[in-house]
Amino acid sequence: AAGVIQSPRHLIKEKRETATLKCYPIPRHDTVYWYQQGPGQDPQFLISFYEKMQSDKGSIPDRFSAQQFSDYHSELNMSSLELGDSALYFCASSFRGVRTEAFFGQGTRLTVV
Amino acid sequence: AQKVTQAQTEISVVEKEDVTLDCVYETRDTTYYLFWYKQPPSGELVFLIRRNSFDEQNEISGRYSWNFQKSTSSFNFTITASQVVDSAVYFCAGDNQAGTALIFGKGTTLSVSS
Numbered sequence: 008a009a010g011v012i013q014s015p016r017h018l019i020k021e022k023r024e025t026a027t028l029k030c031y032p033i034p035r036h037d038t039v040y041w042y043q044q045g046p047g048q049d050p051q052f053l054i055s056f057y058e059k060m061q062s063d064k065g066s067i068p069d070r071f072s073a074q075q076f077s078d079y080h081s082e083l084n085m086s087s088l089e090l091g092d093s094a095l096y097f098c099a100s101s102f103r104g105v106r107t108e109a110f111f112g113q114g115t116r117l118t119v120v
Numbered sequence: 121a122q123k124v125t126q127a128q129t130e131i132s133v134v135e136k137e138d139v140t141l142d143c144v145y146e147t148r149d150t151t152y153y154l155f156w157y158k159q160p161p162s163g164e165l166v167f168l169i170r171r172n173s174f175d176e177q178n179e180i181s182g183r184y185s186w187n188f189q190k191s192t193s194s195f196n197f198t199i200t201a202s203q204v205v206d207s208a209v210y211f212c213a214g215d216n217q218a219g220t221a222l223i224f225g226k227g228t229t230l231s232v233s234s
Binding site: 040049050051052055057062063065095097099104105106107108109110111112113114116 | 153155157163164165166167170172211215216218219220221222223224225226227
């Protein structure tokens with residue numbers, strides 16, 4: 008069965024650079040979520056989209072932005088990267104919101120040097 | 121605000137032992153959903169189960185079972201006859217009030233030795 012696809016899997020950037028993470032949800036899923044997981048931490052909710060509209064916002068820095076496109080894929084744009092942005096970034100998708108099963112991608116490991 | 125508490129930070133067991141991971145969800149909502157996810161050393165988050173607050177039936181899937189008690193908002197996860205491959209971080213999560221995001225607990229690291 009198709010799963011959530013994230014790219015790239017690994018990314019190394021320097022401080023103050025920009026990064027773009029991509030997420031392709033499971034076919035027919037209309038809801039996408041982004042999470043950030045620091046080392047040894049639990050996943051922290053960043054932002055979610057339902058039917059291409061932002062549905063909720065968590066602890067997402069102003070330097071980050073995201074959107075969901077007409078084909079339902081989503082991109083997380085991160086600018087002015089800081090060392091503290093180094094983390095595992097997960098995208099998840101579900102059908103009709105979080106109260107159905109949300110399936111996660113394998114994550115993008117971002118390292119800022 | 122909702123809060124997910126996983127009281128056990130780390131658990132170590134020997135293969136074939138049974139182990140129970142605790143989870144308590146604090147919320148004022150009467151309708152909510154709870155989830156368990158497994159994060160093996162490879163890093164991905166694997167969905168295990170979803171349960172709504174109206175369903176207090178226990179669920180069993182192979183060696184895994186879950187016990188939900190609405191009176192205490194606890195959603196405990198038991199692994200029977202644990203195996204080394206069960207070694208992972210297990211996260212309990214609940215939906216937020218708007219149903220737009222999952223709130224995760226701090227996770228329980230389970231180590232199963234042979």
